[in-house]
Amino acid sequence: MGKYILKRILLMIPVILGVVVLVFTLMQLTPGDPAQVILGTTATDAQIHELRQEMGLNDPYIVQLGRYMYDVFIRFDFGTSYISNVSITLELAQRFPKTLIFAVSGMILSLVIGIPLGVTAAVHQNSMADYGSMTLALIGTSLPGFWFALVLILFFNGKLGWLPAYGIGGLKFWILPIASTAFAGITTMARQMRSGMLEVIHSDYITMAKAKGVKKRSVIYKHALPNALIPVITVASMSFGTSLGGTLIAETIFAIPGVGVYIVNAVNNRDYPVVQGGVILLAITFSIIMLLTDLLIAAVDPRVKAQITGGKKRGKKK
Amino acid sequence: MSEKKVFLQVKDLNVEYVTKQETVSAVNGVSFQLEKGKVLGLVGETGAGKTTIARSILGVLQEPPAVLKKGEILLDGRNLLKLTEEEMCSVRGEKITMIFQDPMTSLNPVMSVGKQIAEVIALHDKISKSDIRKKAEDMLETVGIPAERYDEFPHQFSGGMKQRVVIAIALACNPQLLLADEPTTALDVTIQAQVLELMQKLNQENNTTTILITHDLGVVAQMCDEVAIVYAGEIVESGTLEDIFENPVHPYTIGLFGALPKLNEDVEWLSPIDGMPPDPTNLPEGCKFSPRCPYAKEQCICSRIELKVITPGHKCRCLLEQGGN
Numbered sequence: 001m002g003k004y005i006l007k008r009i010l011l012m013i014p015v016i017l018g019v020v021v022l023v024f025t026l027m028q029l030t031p032g033d034p035a036q037v038i039l040g041t042t043a044t045d046a047q048i049h050e051l052r053q054e055m056g057l058n059d060p061y062i063v064q065l066g067r068y069m070y071d072v073f074i075r076f077d078f079g080t081s082y083i084s085n086v087s088i089t090l091e092l093a094q095r096f097p098k099t100l101i102f103a104v105s106g107m108i109l110s111l112v113i114g115i116p117l118g119v120t121a122a123v124h125q126n127s128m129a130d131y132g133s134m135t136l137a138l139i140g141t142s143l144p145g146f147w148f149a150l151v152l153i154l155f156f157n158g159k160l161g162w163l164p165a166y167g168i169g170g171l172k173f174w175i176l177p178i179a180s181t182a183f184a185g186i187t188t189m190a191r192q193m194r195s196g197m198l199e200v201i202h203s204d205y206i207t208m209a210k211a212k213g214v215k216k217r218s219v220i221y222k223h224a225l226p227n228a229l230i231p232v233i234t235v236a237s238m239s240f241g242t243s244l245g246g247t248l249i250a251e252t253i254f255a256i257p258g259v260g261v262y263i264v265n266a267v268n269n270r271d272y273p274v275v276q277g278g279v280i281l282l283a284i285t286f287s288i289i290m291l292l293t294d295l296l297i298a299a300v301d302p303r304v305k306a307q308i309t310g311g312k313k314r315g316k317k318k
Numbered sequence: 319m320s321e322k323k324v325f326l327q328v329k330d331l332n333v334e335y336v337t338k339q340e341t342v343s344a345v346n347g348v349s350f351q352l353e354k355g356k357v358l359g360l361v362g363e364t365g366a367g368k369t370t371i372a373r374s375i376l377g378v379l380q381e382p383p384a385v386l387k388k389g390e391i392l393l394d395g396r397n398l399l400k401l402t403e404e405e406m407c408s409v410r411g412e413k414i415t416m417i418f419q420d421p422m423t424s425l426n427p428v429m430s431v432g433k434q435i436a437e438v439i440a441l442h443d444k445i446s447k448s449d450i451r452k453k454a455e456d457m458l459e460t461v462g463i464p465a466e467r468y469d470e471f472p473h474q475f476s477g478g479m480k481q482r483v484v485i486a487i488a489l490a491c492n493p494q495l496l497l498a499d500e501p502t503t504a505l506d507v508t509i510q511a512q513v514l515e516l517m518q519k520l521n522q523e524n525n526t527t528t529i530l531i532t533h534d535l536g537v538v539a540q541m542c543d544e545v546a547i548v549y550a551g552e553i554v555e556s557g558t559l560e561d562i563f564e565n566p567v568h569p570y571t572i573g574l575f576g577a578l579p580k581l582n583e584d585v586e587w588l589s590p591i592d593g594m595p596p597d598p599t600n601l602p603e604g605c606k607f608s609p610r611c612p613y614a615k616e617q618c619i620c621s622r623i624e625l626k627v628i629t630p631g632h633k634c635r636c637l638l639e640q641g642g643n
Contacts, residue, residue: 215404301427
């Protein structure tokens with residue numbers, strides 16, 4: 001197992017290197033001159049030329065790439081923003097924790113609420129509990145997130161005045177943004193869990209467990225749930241990875257300085273170093289999450305674990 | 319037959335599968351009884367309702383859509399259908415156990431096989447943890463799997479070994495009644511023989527009453543004391559092994575034997591029974607077999623035919639035998 005983890009971590013190196021090269025090259029190929037962007041439309045040719053020389057933009061591609069990679073991997077420096085001239089590393093370090101709070105709390109809420117909801121719906125299939133939670137889930141998945149966020153603001157801020165409408169600060173400021181993003185996550189999770197659970201409940205080994213005289217509760221939690229969770233883990237971690245890239249809509253509506261807004265603004269302003277830095281950060285976090293997901297699945301599913309460890313246990317047999 | 323004590327008695331069992339669109343009548347008034355230690359073979363085509371009968375006895379019908387309309391299932395005089403879920407849990411796995419049809423899907427893929435055997439022991443035997451493991455290991459050995467493989471998972475086992483694990487689970491608590499639902503259908507012939515031999519041995523050693531569900535007449539001949547032929551959710555003929563094999567009377571039973579290819583004859587085509595089993599959502603009013611029966615008369619189609627005794631112990635649901643002969 002340890003060997004596998006090491007192998008996977010080593011494999012992440014070429015992936016991340018590849019992402020850096022790819023992103024850097026793409027940015028090189030995009031039309032538009034960074035020097036022009038920085039100096040604005042009023043700059044003279046001489047000024048632009050001077051800045052290009054200063055930034056090393058006249059050097060060959062390979063030299064620029066080497067310099068960028070040296071900065072990123074050795075000095076952990078993503079450069080500075082063309083627009084604000086602020087260090088990107090610093091900016092990301094400030095914004096990423098906020099996005100992380102979003103992603104982690106959304107994830108926890110959707111697991112803690114979504115899974116029991118889905119399990120209950122599946123176990124009491126075609127009952128009121130099932131119809132009720134699935135109607136709620138349908139509403140949750142089909143309503144646009146921004147609409148729900150606005151309704152929350154109108155109600156809790158406008159009507160009741162309990163919670164602040166936007167900005168950052170104490171715990172109070174987080175409630176509405178997290179609620180609005182977690183709602184969709186919870187309902188998606190509940191639907192996933194329900195369909196996964198239904199499939200498992202009707203399988204032969206569940207009947208077998210019942211035939212052994214296992215009580216209904218244990219059948220559900222000891223036999224059905226671990227099996228139904230396997231596909232849910234994959235889905236949950238994918239959405240976790242995506243939300244680490246920033247929940248743009250919630251960040252915009254609630255004016256939260258997270259990674260999502262930062263990257264999108266950079267794209268709009270052709271602030272290439274910021275885009276590069278953001279994409280690389282996302283690539284790294286995504287690879288880490290995928291590794292953790294695979295390890296988690298291996299821990300739950302012995303079939304996957306056997307593939308990973310190369311079926312060593314079989315060797316014990318004569 | 320009536321002097322000996324009846325161990326299992328099924329009376330007028332009716333099971334339907336009800337969905338919004340249609341109602342499937344899977345089991346229609348099945349009654350039979352069985353003495354302790356006997357092996358009954360339930361024979362019939364796919365979809366005849368054999369598995370539903372077994373699941374009803376064990377109380378593991380998939381409800382919904384299954385609905386047990388009426389009937390009584392008496393085990394040692396106790397009506398199983400009147401028991402609470404909790405009481406039923408202590409019957410399942412201890413008094414009645416079941417071997418399922420498909421060993422590939424009958425084991426929980428994320429639980430080690432040893433644990434799956436130990437679970438049933440822990441539920442029904444009040445013994446210490448280490449004794450449970452010991453007993454589960456013994457069960458593995460009994461079915462011919464080395465005890466070292468206790469901690470392995472179902473995917474590391476072949477189909478035959480999985481079926482033997484399923485059998486080990488079914489036999490772990492010395493059941494009084496074993497329901498074997500096509501225990502050999504998913505296995506190849508050599509393993510079939512092993513499994514049957516194992517079941518036979520255990521039946522003799524523990525005097526376990528067994529219901530063997532199969533569509534393999536060869537297996538029936540080898541294993542059973544009594545045979546019941548099931549067609550469209552009804553028993554059409556029942557009797558001892560000799561009754562059915564030496565002297566079959568129902569046209570369906572005769573057709574089943576006729577469909578067996580004979581090794582000593584050079585035949586180009588097999589001779590199946592013409593037609594298909596009736597649509598269970600819309601069963602014929604009279605004899606369910608009448609649409610396919612070469613001897614069907616007016617009366618067969620219109621009126622319900624009852625199961626009648628022909629010779630002691632041998633019953634048949636056919637006018638031909640009841641009136642004509």
